[in-house]
Amino acid sequence: MTAAIVVGAEMPLKRRLRRAERARQLRALGLVLPLFLFLLFTFVIPIAGMIWRSVDDWEVPQVLPHTVAALSDWNGQDLPSETAFAALAGDLQAARAAGTVAVAAKRLNYVVNGSRTVLTSTARNLKTAPEPGTAKATLIGLNPAWGERATWAAIKSASGPVTAYYLLGAVDLTRDVNGAIVATPEDQAIYRDVFARTFTIGFGVTALCLLLGFPVAYLLANLPTAQSNMLMIFVLLPFWTSLLVRTCAWIVILQGEGIVNGSLQWLGVIDEPLRLIYNRFGVYMAMTHVLLPFMILPLYSVMRSISPAYMRAAASLGAPPATAFLRIYLPQTIPGIGAGCLLVFILAIGYYITPALVGGAGDQMISAFIAFYTTETVNWGLASALGAVLLLSTLVLALVYGKLALGRQTTGGLKN
Amino acid sequence: MSANHSTQTASQRYAWLATVVLSSVIFVFLMAPILAIVPLSFSSGAYLTYPLPGFSLRWYEDFLNSPRWMLSLKNSAIIGVASAILSMVLGTLASLGLAQWKSKWKPLVLALVLSPMVVPVVITAVGVYFFFAPLGLTGNYLGLILAHTALATPFVVITVSATLQGFDMTLARAAASLGAPPIMTFRRVILPLILPGLASGALFAFATSFDEVVTVLFLAGPEQRTLPREMFSGIRENISPTITAVAVVLTVISIGLLTMIELLRRRNERLKGNAP
Secondary structure (H helix, E strand, C coil): CHHHHHHHHHHHHHHHHHHHHHHHHHHHHHHHHHHHHHHHHHHHHHHHHHHHHCCECCHHHHHCHHHHHHHHHCCCCCCCCHHHHHHHHHHHHHHHHHCCHHHHHHHHHHHCCCHHHHHHHHHHHCCCCCCCCCHHHHHHHHCHHHHCHHHHHHHHHCCCCECCHHHHHHCCEEECCCCCEEECCHHHCCHHHHHHHHHHHHHHHHHHHHHHHHHHHHHHHHCCHHHHHHHHHHHHHHHHCCHHHHHHHHHHHHCCCCHHHHHHHHCCCCCCCCCCCCCHHHHHHHHHHHHHHHHHHHHHHHHHCCCHHHHHHHHHCCCCHHHHHHHHHHHHHHHHHHHHHHHHHHHHHCCCHHHHHHCCHHHCCHHHHHHHHHHCCCCHHHHHHHHHHHHHHHHHHHHHHHHHHHHHCCCCCCCC | CCCCHHHCCHHHHHHHHHHHHHHHHHHHHHHHHHHHHHHHHCECCCCCCCCCCCECCHHHHHHHHCHHHHHHHHHHHHHHHHHHHHHHHHHHHHHHHHHHCCCCCHHHHHHHHHHHHCCCHHHHHHHHHHHHHHHCCCCCHHHHHHHHHHHHHHHHHHHHHHHHHCCCHHHHHHHHHCCCCHHHHHHHHHHHHHHHHHHHHHHHHHHHHHHCCHHHHHHCCHHHCCHHHHHHHHHHHCCCHHHHHHHHHHHHHHHHHHHHHHHHHHHHHHHHCCCC
16 A cells, blocks of 8 residues: 555656756757857858868859750760760850850869860850851861860869869879879879978977977976966966967067077177078977967876876885886876877967968968968869868867867866 | 975986976077067167167057057957857857756767867868858958857857856755746856856957957958958068057957956856865
């Protein structure tokens, strides 16, 4: 009897608790939702859109729709049939009327250099629609390029709806006239160099930051709190100073009539000013300065948590100080070294402003090319493809960083 | 290690001395740019070289009397304040939700919320530019405020979440058991206690927007150029002493923000009851 009452009373309570918990979870979800939707609109969809642009091949299908359709069953070996020539003639006249020839011409020019002129001049000179059956002769008469397989292969390769052209181009690959993937001609192959340069500068800056950051973090972690808090200002103040201010200051310090050259000349060490800025040296100097706090802070937070008892234990067991440091202390700092290096490297390879201002033409990193193709030459496909490659590299590294940082339950010295 | 000198061997003392000397040099390296630029901004000469020909405030006057610099200061303030408010509201709500939400999707959502901090700004800027341009969100304040809010919110989420981690949830339960509805519990119990965290989150957000230049390069028209954007063009062309004056003004603002955040952090530590 009593047992029945207890059981009867327990079930609704359990259910009520479950319901209350569900309501709590829904409320929690409701609180996260606004930010989620906001980031969807201002971050996720824009970046997804950028990635889509890196494969989107809309120009030729939109401007030359009938040609694309006529070429769909072309074998690619001989010249296309009369139907394709007629379709092209029709498309070109329509495109000229709509003023869209340049759009397709620009896209085709990426595939075969010179196609731009072929397309625009043909469209301009094609006064009337060719008589049925004479389209082939008419077009070849207007421009002999139409008698070449390569011109048609270019149109075929740009027929969409998606293309690997930009992504291949971002790693210096292209397709030849037969559709096989080959290396880009030497004079146009620059992006592997740019990526290599980006990663080289990233590695260099990371190594310099570790070299300079380690002693500072060690000092701060081993000083009494009051002193280390005081000295921490020297790390935090530059960290908080505007990037532009710091970059500008390095130019002032390192330029031809700058402080460093002035002092060295005054001391008689050099006669001519050294070239310290607008080259790789300036990039390393300024970027190391900007990113050093990102190395010091995670290193410091790890070193702070290392108990001095370990080193004392090592000493009491007879380890010389250097051995104790290398075998006992250093291994315990590895999580901090890992987090700091990854953070600095991730931030370094995405840098744009500092190399743009203190580097020379040969020191520009991948971000500069992304910006260049977006605003200057308007090759959004290539800009997006380069962006996609950079994004992929960053995300892989960030994933590793997340595993490291979450494992230690810290924010890795990020501003907090 | 430094604390107990009596137990140290000579080699340990040398190693420690070397660390101190090396670190001092690195501290100079860290502070050099700021130290170098401050005196130049007070120079009476037009060249950025030492020794200074004399002291003057002419470059500060130049800054204050230039409509271009004043417009950019106004733009930076408007965009900074607006994105700070927006990201504080969105970030605080999300942090409160994330603190209670239990789901296997939580790490994924958290990663998404923090990712604007990791993704290279140029990628965000280019993506937003492609997406915003057809929507008419380039060349006006709104687009910039939205983009800056996206970049700044992770800092608010990190700061507020850290504050909430130190928050004693039994206080909220006590309020509820005394009959306070959730809104009142939030307003009267939770909010006053996490307010320092919210304020530092907002300051972080403001600082992020105030220093941001890459999205401004893509999204801003001539009328929305911010202070860092003007500096960028100024440095590209040639560095006039006016820029050094602007740099000093910006540095003073940074020091102000840093001081406020440090004071808030200490207050928060005190509220949590583990003050040093």
